[in-house]
Amino acid sequence: MRPHPTDETTQITSLDFRPNGAESEEVLRSVLNFVAQFDEEPHTDFKIPYPSVAARVTDVLSPPPANGRSLHDLLDTIKEAGQSSANTSGPRCFQHIPGSTMLSAAAGEFLSRILNRHSAFADQAPLLTAMEQGVIRWLCTEFGLPATAGGSITSGGSISTLSLLAAARIARCGDEWQDAKIYLTEFTHGSAARALRILGFRPGQVTRVASDPHGRMLPDALREAITTDLREGANPFLVVATTGTTDNGAIDPIAAIADVAEQHNLWLHVDAAYGGFFQLTERGRAAFVGIERADSIVLDPHKGLFMPFGTGVLLVRDENILRDAFRTQGAYLEDHIEPYPLGNRCELGPELSTEARGLRMWLPLQLHGLAAFRATLQEKLDLAQLAYDALVANPALEVHKPELSIVVFAMTTDAKTEAMLHSINSSGAGTVSSTKINGKTYIRLCVLNSGTHRSHVDGILKVILNATN
Numbered sequence: 486m487r488p489h490p491t492d493e494t495t496q497i498t499s500l501d502f503r504p505n506g507a508e509s510e511e512v513l514r515s516v517l518n519f520v521a522q523f524d525e526e527p528h529t530d531f532k533i534p535y536p537s538v539a540a541r542v543t544d545v546l547s548p549p550p551a552n553g554r555s556l557h558d559l560l561d562t563i564k565e566a567g568q569s570s571a572n573t574s575g576p577r578c579f580q581h582i583p584g585s586t587m588l589s590a591a592a593g594e595f596l597s598r599i600l601n602r603h604s605a606f607a608d609q610a611p612l613l614t615a616m617e618q619g620v621i622r623w624l625c626t627e628f629g630l631p632a633t634a635g636g637s638i639t640s641g642g643s644i645s646t647l648s649l650l651a652a653a654r655i656a657r658c659g660d661e662w663q664d665a666k667i668y669l670t671e672f673t674h675g676s677a678a679r680a681l682r683i684l685g686f687r688p689g690q691v692t693r694v695a696s697d698p699h700g701r702m703l704p705d706a707l708r709e710a711i712t713t714d715l716r717e718g719a720n721p722f723l724v725v726a727t728t729g730t731t732d733n734g735a736i737d738p739i740a741a742i743a744d745v746a747e748q749h750n751l752w753l754h755v756d757a758a759y760g761g762f763f764q765l766t767e768r769g770r771a772a773f774v775g776i777e778r779a780d781s782i783v784l785d786p787h788k789g790l791f792m793p794f795g796t797g798v799l800l801v802r803d804e805n806i807l808r809d810a811f812r813t814q815g816a817y818l819e820d821h822i823e824p825y826p827l828g829n830r831c832e833l834g835p836e837l838s839t840e841a842r843g844l845r846m847w848l849p850l851q852l853h854g855l856a857a858f859r860a861t862l863q864e865k866l867d868l869a870q871l872a873y874d875a876l877v878a879n880p881a882l883e884v885h886k887p888e889l890s891i892v893v894f895a896m897t898t899d900a901k902t903e904a905m906l907h908s909i910n911s912s913g914a915g916t917v918s919s920t921k922i923n924g925k926t927y928i929r930l931c932v933l934n935s936g937t938h939r940s941h942v943d944g945i946l947k948v949i950l951n952a953t954n
Contacts, residue, residue: 608821715749733885739774892929
């Protein structure tokens, strides 16, 4: 713990909502000191035992006081909250899909919140709107989408998926969607099924298409399922393909699926939340051939672009489809109906009042440049290959070759694999998570944190290999 400052200004309480210059300076100085001194990786716990934090949870659940508390004391509580959390953004985190800590993105978010401009309408925040649209136009170009394409920055892949599936249904089905059929696989991310449930689709409208042993959709099985549905009078509507499943990073054959979708006039939705930003590498671009034919794409910059959690992107081949679905009407909005060279972001998704989300992406992209992101992504691919090479050489392990940056491996029995999982996560060298593929338990090692380097991977590999003895 850092020593308590003695300067009385650090004990500021009951600040005005708009403090004067000196007070503002002290608040910012205190926050910056907190950032500079916070230990980024205090531990590598996978989960936090509740008894260890129960008393403090009770304290934090207390209602706000009648009078303000010391900023210093509050920052101490925030520090404690960070240190008593699983460090899912640290370089030794290989569980699930790791986050990252990028100061420049956090600075962009902070500045956006300080500006606090209403960004629903371009005529009220033209440059902030341009920042977001510039990022979106760049992404549309990276993925080979046409000039008609567009999209917006969202709070994450789940909301992006919900928004795009809603827009797709309106565009393709209108009000007659009760017989529409959707095609997924067992390994499609759960956010798709959840979005469909929220939208009112019945379980019988969703077909799980067969996959190959690695979890990739079989195009012939998709074609067969569509043929069966047509024979039964159903309306094939949409197929979800994935560029990097959460389980093991499997890449569906996008081009072949696009052929089937085109033949039967299906909407092709691509879940690129985890793997999509590997498009910035030569290997990723080669693996994603066909993604340029997608009708919609979901991306999670808080995964593959190392942005803060709560940063998603939706892209659509024809931006007008979003406007037709989400255009907001009301007499109270008529001051903003005149044409403006920049479109209104409130017409591109279900939200009206939102922060200027573009800043959190625009600032780091402009500051660091694309070369830095491409190199970091390539490093993660290389580290996953390094991990695979080390693990596959051990005869005690069954290891799947990574298509991107997730390596899955297992011992001969589920019990041995689960014991190894516990051993790794108790070692302090890093954290991993598990999944089931074709009924068998595997350990997942996902390399995606921006700060994960060779030394971190070597450290956890040593623990894994020792656990096979």
